[in-house]
Amino acid sequence: MDIDMLFLKECLARLLRTPSPTGYPREVMVVVEGILRELGITAGSPRKGGLLVRLPGYGRPLLATAHLDTLGGMVREIHSDGTLSFVRVGTYMMQSVEGENCTILTRKGPRFSGTIFTTEPSVHIYDEPAKLERKPANYRVLLDERVHKAEETQALGIQVGDFIALDPRTVFLPNGFVKSRHLDDKAGAACLLAVLQALKGETMHRAVSFYFTIYEEVGHGAAAGIPADVEEILSVDIGLVGQGQTSAETAVTICAKDAASPYDYDLTETLVRTAEARGIPYRLDVFPHYGSDADAALNAGHDLRAGLIGPGVFATHFYERTHEEGLQATARLLAALLLEGEGSSAT
Numbered sequence: 001m002d003i004d005m006l007f008l009k010e011c012l013a014r015l016l017r018t019p020s021p022t023g024y025p026r027e028v029m030v031v032v033e034g035i036l037r038e039l040g041i042t043a044g045s046p047r048k049g050g051l052l053v054r055l056p057g058y059g060r061p062l063l064a065t066a067h068l069d070t071l072g073g074m075v076r077e078i079h080s081d082g083t084l085s086f087v088r089v090g091t092y093m094m095q096s097v098e099g100e101n102c103t104i105l106t107r108k109g110p111r112f113s114g115t116i117f118t119t120e121p122s123v124h125i126y127d128e129p130a131k132l133e134r135k136p137a138n139y140r141v142l143l144d145e146r147v148h149k150a151e152e153t154q155a156l157g158i159q160v161g162d163f164i165a166l167d168p169r170t171v172f173l174p175n176g177f178v179k180s181r182h183l184d185d186k187a188g189a190a191c192l193l194a195v196l197q198a199l200k201g202e203t204m205h206r207a208v209s210f211y212f213t214i215y216e217e218v219g220h221g222a223a224a225g226i227p228a229d230v231e232e233i234l235s236v237d238i239g240l241v242g243q244g245q246t247s248a249e250t251a252v253t254i255c256a257k258d259a260a261s262p263y264d265y266d267l268t269e270t271l272v273r274t275a276e277a278r279g280i281p282y283r284l285d286v287f288p289h290y291g292s293d294a295d296a297a298l299n300a301g302h303d304l305r306a307g308l309i310g311p312g313v314f315a316t317h318f319y320e321r322t323h324e325e326g327l328q329a330t331a332r333l334l335a336a337l338l339l340e341g342e343g344s345s346a347t
């Protein structure tokens with residue numbers, strides 16, 4: 001099964017340039033619905049949002065999931081000098097957004113550009129700015145507007161509770177590297193879309209659902225909305241590249257255990273066997289501080305066998321990097337599982 005990498009990268013670029021901090025899904029859902037429509041696929045939506053695609057097939061029903069929501073922020077306070085404080089949406093180090101461009105998505109409609117700084121952003125002014133504690137209270141958004149008072153910021157239509165989207169700074173390099181914020185998990189979502197495109201007209205050996213969730217970063221993405229007949233869930237989310245990890249940006253990671261739980265033994269074995277049979281570059285890895293939509297589903301009480309695969313990504317929840325070969329390996333493994341996989345338990 002060939003994956004159309006041009007299509008996958010186009011999908012990834014479209015997803016990455018669409019802001020979708022957790023809790024603000026409307027734009028990215030329109031983008032994904034549009035891509036699905038171009039593929040001739042109609043999606044349903046669980047009550048709490050997200051998109052669910054059900055494909056006909058026989059065999060044990062499997063649900064593949066990726067999340068469309070990303071890290072971001074929300075305006076918490078408008079200060080007397082017109083700057084903003086914010087709370088984090090999702091989990092990240094404050095240092096990872098220091099100096100980052102951002103967009104305030106006002107509930108009234110207009111958008112405003114800004115930059116995230118500490119309260120001591122210049123070495124020419126402050127005595128020891130490097131020693132300032134990197135906690136949320138010491139960060140501000142400086143708006144790129146002529147505002148110097150709270151009332152002037154409010155007059156723009158900015159209010160407490162507005163979402164803040166981080167600039168993804170997406171770069172596709174000619175040698176295959178992809179750098180961007182929010183590869184977690186728009187890389188996974190793009191893989192799902194590329195597999196949906198590749199499967200057109202194929203006879204599936206599994207009854208398959210694709211679930212694009214919108215609350216993964218806050219822990220309850222796939223906790224609801226899973227069709228009752230589904231027996232296996234496969235999260236397609238980032239692999240972790242870094243010290244002590246086996247994952248690589250040029251391979252698909254099959255996760256054996258994350259912070260919450262080991263993944264299903266047989267499903268994990270099926271994934272390994274499938275990758276080996278197809279010559280797909282893969283790594284088995286363990287993720288020490290990590291949870292997934294599969295965990296959310298299990299924690300919510302769903303009776304499922306769970307697995308996790310994804311492209312290796314460096315510097316996760318920071319300015320992330322992966323490689324086209326890792327994206328391709330992930331999409332190939334998912335497609336192979338759906339076309340050839342006999343399910344995890346012997347019958």
Ligand SMILES: [Zn+2]
Nearest residue numbers: 184185237238
């Ligand atoms: Zn993720």
